[in-house]
Amino acid sequence: MPDNHSIPHHIAIVMDGNGRWAKKRFLPRAAGHREGVNAVKSTIEACAKAGVKILTLFAFSSENWKRPKTEVVSLMDLFVASLDKEVKRLVESGVRLQFVGDCKQFNQKLQDKIAEAEQATSANSDFLLNIAANYGGRWDIVQACQTLCKQVTDGKLPVEEITEQKFSEYLSTALLPDPDLLIRTAGEQRISNFLLWQAAYTEFYYTDVFWPDFDEYQLQLALDEYGKRKRKFGLTQEQIEASSDA
Ligand code: IPE
Ligand code: IPE
Ligand code: MG
Numbered sequence: 038m039p040d041n042h043s044i045p046h047h048i049a050i051v052m053d054g055n056g057r058w059a060k061k062r063f064l065p066r067a068a069g070h071r072e073g074v075n076a077v078k079s080t081i082e083a084c085a086k087a088g089v090k091i092l093t094l095f096a097f098s099s100e101n102w103k104r105p106k107t108e109v110v111s112l113m114d115l116f117v118a119s120l121d122k123e124v125k126r127l128v129e130s131g132v133r134l135q136f137v138g139d140c141k142q143f144n145q146k147l148q149d150k151i152a153e154a155e156q157a158t159s160a161n162s163d164f165l166l167n168i169a170a171n172y173g174g175r176w177d178i179v180q181a182c183q184t185l186c187k188q189v190t191d192g193k194l195p196v197e198e199i200t201e202q203k204f205s206e207y208l209s210t211a212l213l214p215d216p217d218l219l220i221r222t223a224g225e226q227r228i229s230n231f232l233l234w235q236a237a238y239t240e241f242y243y244t245d246v247f248w249p250d251f252d253e254y255q256l257q258l259a260l261d262e263y264g265k266r267k268r269k270f271g272l273t274q275e276q277i278e279a280s281s282d283a
Pocket of ligand 3: 053
């Protein structure tokens with residue numbers, strides 16, 4: 038069972054509101070996405086400083102391909118440019134970068150940058166940064182089912198051995214603990230096909246702040262709120278208190 042510590046070990050964020058941030062300033066949507074990269078940088082630093090160990094950021098959903106082509110292209114260009122610019126700093130600051138999602142759908146240039154960035158940071162272990170890109174919770178569950186079914190039809194896995202634990206190992210987040218806290222910016226209160234399986238017992242925190250305006254102070258507000266939550270995992274409050282006294 039995950040612990041009840043006041044600092045979340047793993048935070049996941051739906052970074053929403055870049056478009057509205059830009060619109061409010063009469064700027065193109067791409068300007069909001071660019072500004073969002075600065076919020077990513079300050080949030081990584083603030084999380085590491087606060088003692089968080091894993092951060093999973095939703096950068097591009099499986100449904101975001103349906104946006105206007107110009108926006109999709111500008112996002113892909115921004116991913117490439119950000120990797121070019123930021124990987125050195127990640128290497129130096131002990132951050133390991135990993136992508137979760139169906140990255141095979143990206144253009145070759147971006148796929149190469151992703152592979153290089155993962156390789157360059159692979160020896161780091163202070164902090165794990167997961168970028169969910171071309172990620173969808175339903176995709177994740179279906180791809181896990183496909184691999185499991187193949188193992189079963191190949192005679193390598195007896196059906197009775199498919200447990201919740203086993204199933205989790207086939208998800209793209211296989212070796213990660215589930216997120217303790219999921220933050221969504223920009224006022225929307227929905228999961229938008231993010232970590233559907235993994236968020237079963239995650240605490241949710243919503244803020245109206247647009248993603249480009251998210252910073253250390255906003256993170257602290259989320260951490261303060263998380264610190265007040267009572268996670269029960271199906272037990273009673275009395276049981277939780279008895280186990281923390283023990
Ligand atoms: C989140 O901001 C970034 C991505 C989905 C890539 P949006 O682009 O969704 O911003 P809004 O929701 O239009 O304001
Ligand atoms: C979720 O935001 C995806 C990312 C933050 C990458 P969206 O803006 O795509 O979600 P909806 O469409 O408002 O549900
Ligand atoms: Mg949005």
